[in-house]
Amino acid sequence: MRFLIDTHVHSVASGHAYSTVQEIAREARRAGLKLVALTDHGPAMEGAPCVYHFWNLKVIPDAIGSVRILKGAELNIVDYDGALDLPEPILSGLEFALAGFHHICLAPRDAARNTETLLRALENPHVDAISHPNNPQVPVDLEGFVRGCAERNRLVELNQNSLTAGGEAAARCVLLARCCVRLGVRVLCGSDAHIAFAVGRFEPMGRLFREIGMPEELVMNASMKRFKSYLAERAERTCGWVKAQEVDA
Numbered sequence: 352m353r354f355l356i357d358t359h360v361h362s363v364a365s366g367h368a369y370s371t372v373q374e375i376a377r378e379a380r381r382a383g384l385k386l387v388a389l390t391d392h393g394p395a396m397e398g399a400p401c402v403y404h405f406w407n408l409k410v411i412p413d414a415i416g417s418v419r420i421l422k423g424a425e426l427n428i429v430d431y432d433g434a435l436d437l438p439e440p441i442l443s444g445l446e447f448a449l450a451g452f453h454h455i456c457l458a459p460r461d462a463a464r465n466t467e468t469l470l471r472a473l474e475n476p477h478v479d480a481i482s483h484p485n486n487p488q489v490p491v492d493l494e495g496f497v498r499g500c501a502e503r504n505r506l507v508e509l510n511q512n513s514l515t516a517g518g519e520a521a522a523r524c525v526l527l528a529r530c531c532v533r534l535g536v537r538v539l540c541g542s543d544a545h546i547a548f549a550v551g552r553f554e555p556m557g558r559l560f561r562e563i564g565m566p567e568e569l570v571m572n573a574s575m576k577r578f579k580s581y582l583a584e585r586a587e588r589t590c591g592w593v594k595a596q597e598v599d600a
């Protein structure tokens with residue numbers, strides 16, 4: 352399986368990441384990618400950019416060299432009802448959005464209630480996936496979560512950073528991936544790169560997919576055609592301005 356897309360990348364704007372958009376595009380090309388989603392942390396995280404950063408993403412070209420740049424965010428879930436840290440007019444200008452339960456922005460509760468909060472955040476039409484739902488600091492009922500994503504026609508992020516971190520984070524990432532295979536739920540692979548050299552380096556994810564028999568048709572990152580058809584689905588859901596046909600095949 353060849354990974355062509357990385358849907359979770361942080362630039363220097365995140366405050367604790369170290370590469371510019373240009374450096375990210377260069378490393379993405381080296382890694383053989385055709386598309387990266389810029390997903391800098393939302394304003395509720397300390398050191399993250401303010402709301403105007405997300406409003407002004409339009410100044411970034413749609414492509415740098417051969418790499419399509421999708422302008423997005425990794426939003427923070429800021430209350431137990433799944434509220435997010437960017438207002439609606441800004442959200443509707445984004446081409447892609449992850450939402451994350453970060454324990455420094457919201458105190459985790461028990462697994463049942465955390466799962467409910469994540470699924471509530473997913474009810475927002477602009478949210479494509481929850482970032483790192485396998486994070487052991489925020490206990491989640493993984494099977495209930497995967498079923499909830501499928502019911503809402505959303506994608507499950509498998510986070511490359513978690514896999515390479517080892518320990519419980521990696522073990523829960525494997526459980527999550529197995530659950531997606533068993534239930535036939537679509538996945539997205541995100542490097543969660545905080546430096547350009549980590550963009551699109553999905554070798555450990557590829558090994559895991561071979562081990563567990565991940566069907567290629569469930570992996571949105573392995574085909575531009577599949578990803579474009581997901582973006583078309585997204586555009587219909589959000590009535591947004593991303594035209595799937597503008598993403599080069």
Ligand SMILES: [Zn+2]
Nearest residue numbers: 361365367392
């Ligand atoms: Zn970060």
Ligand SMILES: [Zn+2]
Nearest residue numbers: 359425482543
């Ligand atoms: Zn992230």
